[in-house]
Amino acid sequence: MSDKPSPSARVSLDDVALRAGVSTATVSRVLNGSASVRPSRREAVERACEELGYVINRAARTLASRRSMTIGAVVPTLATETFSRPLAAFQQQIHQSGYTMLLASSDFDPDTELKEVNKLVEYGIDALMLVGNSHHPRLWERIAQQNIPCIQTFSVDARYPSVGYDNELAAGELTAHLLALGHKVFAVIVGTPPSNDRVSDRITGTRQALAAAGLTLDEANLINSAFTMNEAREAMFRLLDGPNPPTAVICGNDLLAFGAMRAASERYLRIPNDISITGFNDYEYAEHLEHPLTTMRVELDRIGEVAADYLLATLNGETAPVQTLLKPELIVRGSTGSAPRAAKG
Amino acid sequence: MSDKPSPSARVSLDDVALRAGVSTATVSRVLNGSASVRPSRREAVERACEELGYVINRAARTLASRRSMTIGAVVPTLATETFSRPLAAFQQQIHQSGYTMLLASSDFDPDTELKEVNKLVEYGIDALMLVGNSHHPRLWERIAQQNIPCIQTFSVDARYPSVGYDNELAAGELTAHLLALGHKVFAVIVGTPPSNDRVSDRITGTRQALAAAGLTLDEANLINSAFTMNEAREAMFRLLDGPNPPTAVICGNDLLAFGAMRAASERYLRIPNDISITGFNDYEYAEHLEHPLTTMRVELDRIGEVAADYLLATLNGETAPVQTLLKPELIVRGSTGSAPRAAKG
DNA sequence: GTGAAAGCGCTAACAA
């Protein structure tokens, strides 16, 4: 009585129809949960699928139906929590609606991003998630042309659907906190190519806050090539050895801040007595570091969820908030304190 | 002279053929880099593609060619470096060969994993990457049936292609290190369902090493539900308040170890004088913690690379090493030290 | 409620 399919023969919908004694149209209806199929036939089809070990061919379905049930996501890199966390949330969310994620990385490069988006479009993605708001000039053109719902994350952008926070504002808040503590000499450690809008917004925010206080950010104190903790640590050494050693250091994320703190400690600087350091994101470990980190708490998971919700709603023809502004929260901890009194003189 | 395609009309290969004045077969040849096309025609086709803004339809290509140029990956979760790091490396590697990654998460559940694999198969993945070696009974059956090259990661497994390390051995080494320091009362903090072979192998490794020293692991000292740093911290409190407070605590990864250390510190235990704690993975920050962490260094990126290389080689009909055993390295730092002398009497 | 039949957009023999 064994009905095992021969291993070499790929069973198709036709085989199922044949076995169930119905037409391919009916099989298709059952597969797609169409209401109008007589229960007895439905059962017959389901049994045939089971017995034959039928696996639907999505390429064929996509071709015929013009929907891939696939959503694309392009992030700068998977190698940091900053993106992998929201992506995890995003994926879980779209998954609940039956979508599968096609994932690509841009490596922080707009050209690569465009290429990846093009490829995803070739695969027929039904919707797309992007990070940031500064892309290749032709990227939005292509997306509009294909008529694919798309949302930007991490930055807000009045021109397009987006979910994120106001990086300028967040950096301003952080800077204000440090200014209130009496700091006058600032430094910034980030890891980013110039194309990164989130980071450049933050730098702008810091610069504006400084300007409002009659201060400026020394160019020599702006380090924008630190991606890892060790790179931040080394950057900090350079800062301390530089022409204008800061008393307040604003870092792009908590890991970089950790690296900066390590360097300071290795130079026997006391935190926060001699130097104040801030992070960004409020990773789980931030509060547990030797010097609990002052940082901006952002809801990483929420970004992914909101992005998914927007896309899913749009795909369903529902309306969803096009702009979602998340509000980062300043968390003041022990890594920041009053500026040291001028040492000598 | 504007040749902008009308936004509504999807341009197909036929349109390109028409415009270039060749057959669809020739367009297909150009698209696929077939050598035998006269340069003049090739150029004509390329120009037509450009002018029409042609985007290939991969669903159609997949259907016709029976190759999707897609590789599937299923990981327990994206939300931890442990998997997102190797995945990043994997993705980069397959990408260089023109493949796109279809990503799914199992959430540590074999049933979910099977479902996800089935879905990926529906999408026609050409190859598959899995984590671990304990899956749903029908998973390998399905893969074999579909004849899809597949590799397991993080664990080695003689039955199937795999790349990973010997978790039992690694845990044994760690345990031996602690035994040599005179520890007698051990605890283990991991976050994992029972299905997780990597972790259960490690527990086995620890148990065996203990047994060899005439010791056992108190069941009350085995905590297997700590995924986050804070959960590890709380687990540690329970351990310290438990019937058999350990002097040596083996944690599933560096983040958990960090949490455990925090709890110990909050109870005014000195590390490593009063208690020794170990991690796993050697994350970048491990050496910079207040108490630099003794841990096993594993090449997370390498796992992804090797997996990708194996799959790509297999897809090309080349042979590649079917088993790759990576060797974790014991890194001894300040979080472990001699067992405290028995306190009271 | 069901089936027949016409594609979806591409590749791959096969012929020329």
Added chain:
DNA sequence: TTGTTAGCGCTTTCAC
């Protein structure tokens, strides 16, 4: 080197 043609496996009118 090139074109013709027959599918790939599904969905989806449109009749019935």
